[in-house]
Amino acid sequence: MGEALSYIFGECVVIFFLYKRMLQYLRFFQQEEYKTARFIDWYYNRWAFDKKGSTIILIALFAYVLFSITPWIFVVAALLLLGIALTEEDPKRDGKVTLKMTQRASRIFEVAILSIIILSLSIFYFLYSKNLISFWLIQILLIQSIPFWLILANTLLSPVEKSLQNKFLSEAAKKIKDVNPFIIGITGSYGKTSTKAALGEILNVCLAPTFWPPKSFNTLMGLTKHIREELRYGFKFAVVEMGAYGKGSIAKVCKLTPPKAAIITAVGIMHLERFGSEENVYQAKSELAQALPEDGILVCNGDNDGARRISKEFVKKTTLLYGLDSSKGQLDCKITNVIPTPDGSNFEIEWKGKVYKGQTKLLGTPALSNLAASFTMACILGADPEFVLAAIKNIQPVENRLSISKSQGIVWLKDAYNSNPVGFAAALDVLKEFPGKRKILMTPGMIELGQKQFDENVKIASRAASECDMIFVVGKTNRASFETAAKTVKNKNTGIHYLSSREQAFEEIKKISQEGDVILIENDLTDLYEAPISF
Numbered sequence: 001m002g003e004a005l006s007y008i009f010g011e012c013v014v015i016f017f018l019y020k021r022m023l024q025y026l027r028f029f030q031q032e033e034y035k036t037a038r039f040i041d042w043y044y045n046r047w048a049f050d051k052k053g054s055t056i057i058l059i060a061l062f063a064y065v066l067f068s069i070t071p072w073i074f075v076v077a078a079l080l081l082l083g084i085a086l087t088e089e090d091p092k093r094d095g096k097v098t099l100k101m102t103q104r105a106s107r108i109f110e111v112a113i114l115s116i117i118i119l120s121l122s123i124f125y126f127l128y129s130k131n132l133i134s135f136w137l138i139q140i141l142l143i144q145s146i147p148f149w150l151i152l153a154n155t156l157l158s159p160v161e162k163s164l165q166n167k168f169l170s171e172a173a174k175k176i177k178d179v180n181p182f183i184i185g186i187t188g189s190y191g192k193t194s195t196k197a198a199l200g201e202i203l204n205v206c207l208a209p210t211f212w213p214p215k216s217f218n219t220l221m222g223l224t225k226h227i228r229e230e231l232r233y234g235f236k237f238a239v240v241e242m243g244a245y246g247k248g249s250i251a252k253v254c255k256l257t258p259p260k261a262a263i264i265t266a267v268g269i270m271h272l273e274r275f276g277s278e279e280n281v282y283q284a285k286s287e288l289a290q291a292l293p294e295d296g297i298l299v300c301n302g303d304n305d306g307a308r309r310i311s312k313e314f315v316k317k318t319t320l321l322y323g324l325d326s327s328k329g330q331l332d333c334k335i336t337n338v339i340p341t342p343d344g345s346n347f348e349i350e351w352k353g354k355v356y357k358g359q360t361k362l363l364g365t366p367a368l369s370n371l372a373a374s375f376t377m378a379c380i381l382g383a384d385p386e387f388v389l390a391a392i393k394n395i396q397p398v399e400n401r402l403s404i405s406k407s408q409g410i411v412w413l414k415d416a417y418n419s420n421p422v423g424f425a426a427a428l429d430v431l432k433e434f435p436g437k438r439k440i441l442m443t444p445g446m447i448e449l450g451q452k453q454f455d456e457n458v459k460i461a462s463r464a465a466s467e468c469d470m471i472f473v474v475g476k477t478n479r480a481s482f483e484t485a486a487k488t489v490k491n492k493n494t495g496i497h498y499l500s501s502r503e504q505a506f507e508e509i510k511k512i513s514q515e516g517d518v519i520l521i522e523n524d525l526t527d528l529y530e531a532p533i534s535f
């Protein structure tokens with residue numbers, strides 16, 4: 001009776017365990033955009049093998065074989081597995097980036113879980129009451145194989161996904177053709193989303209109804225979804241953020257949304273790990289300029305070498321440069337005399353021989369650079385510069401992009417969306433100039449910088465350690481860089497604390513913070529980098 005119960009109860013529990021654990025892995029697979037190679041790299045680099053369930057079964061097997069313990073040991077093991085399955089976090093509710101059960105995610109999950117359940121039941125059928133040891137050894141293999149069933153399901157479904165994507169792309173392309181808005185493409189290693197939001201608001205207020213997708217939607221299928229659902233007759237302009245996830249990705253977006261004007265915010269080393277070389281990054285970003293017609297409008301960041309190079313190599317009928325520093329050459333639109341204030345920034349802007357005074361709720365040179373890009377594009381499209389500056393005055397900071405909040409006499413500078421060497425340095429500039437008693441930094445450092453990641457983090461960590469009163473380093477991803485910087489920094493009064501998670505860092509900051517502190521939160525890594533893996 002004990003052996004039969006071990007089989008039946010064990011099979012039911014293992015199936016439930018497989019179901020719950022597969023949802024956990026699907027969350028990370030989704031965060032890796034269903035890219036098999038990236039998911040496998042994460043799986044092995046984070047040592048994300050199952051340890052809990054497999055260890056419990058192995059202990060039960062050793063006890064059964066070596067000490068001749070009755071089959072009831074496997075019922076106990078199954079109960080422990082059930083406890084794990086019931087108490088583990090819910091990936092659809094927990095974590096920084098929760099699992100979104102989209103139609104694609106649901107299809108992948110359904111195929112994967114049904115396949116592994118069918119295999120599990122087949123094994124149960126053939127081994128029931130025949131070989132208890134083999135049965136439980138195979139359960140370990142099934143548990144360990146969960147991520148690969150997701151990969152297999154995704155591969156099997158790829159023709160279906162491609163067919164659906166082609167259908168959606170056709171619908172979106174028809175919508176673009178019917179509405180026929182003037183399309184402005186925006187790309188760059190950073191600053192895309194903020195520039196899109198600013199330009200969209202400015203055009204909407206100063207010229208005509210404007211469509212721009214929310215947040216940081218910049219992939220082909222993400223844009224397709226919003227075009228299908230939200231683009232409608234009456235929109236005269238469409239501002240489209242175009243992300244580069246490899247060579248050819250921007251070209252595909254341009255095919256769907258043929259641009260008549262473009263903004264290149266920067267070409268840098270962000271996502272260098274993904275592209276392999278700086279030249280590859282440049283080639284990918286330049287696809288937007290290449291897609292412009294000869295009579296198009298090209299607006300580039302004159303402060304950035306890569307963007308300047310694009311302006312020279314892909315000259316259009318109207319090619320303009322904007323920036324804050326004319327040392328690299330002529331600028332058609334220049335922001336000067338920037339004065340940070342507790343409520344934002346005051347500045348002057350030079351345009352077509354005139355100087356205009358402006359105000360914004362935004363902070364930092366990257367934000368002002370993005371405003372210069374938006375100002376330049378709006379004005380060249382016919383907007384009155386004074387009207388544009390009035391619109392700029394009312395633009396709200398994009399969430400977690402150097403936005404300000406105040407609580408109990410403490411100022412929080414939130415720049416947690418992502419980070420790069422230019423943005424991080426600019427955020428430190430704001431922290432340094434912002435009035436306050438103590439300056440505190442919380443950061444996990446910068447990621448996806450390839451071979452330059454360690455050195456770039458050491459560089460920024462050295463500066464932070466020399467200027468901040470306290471630094472809270474989150475996670476292990478860039479801890480070595482901050483430890484290296486701490487050994488050489490001159491300011492020995494800086495307290496550097498190393499925490500395993502964002503939550504722990506907030507708890508420590510809460511303990512030590514006091515009225516008058518200014519706290520910068522720079523970058524926030526996804527669960528792929530920071531979440532403790534405890535399968």
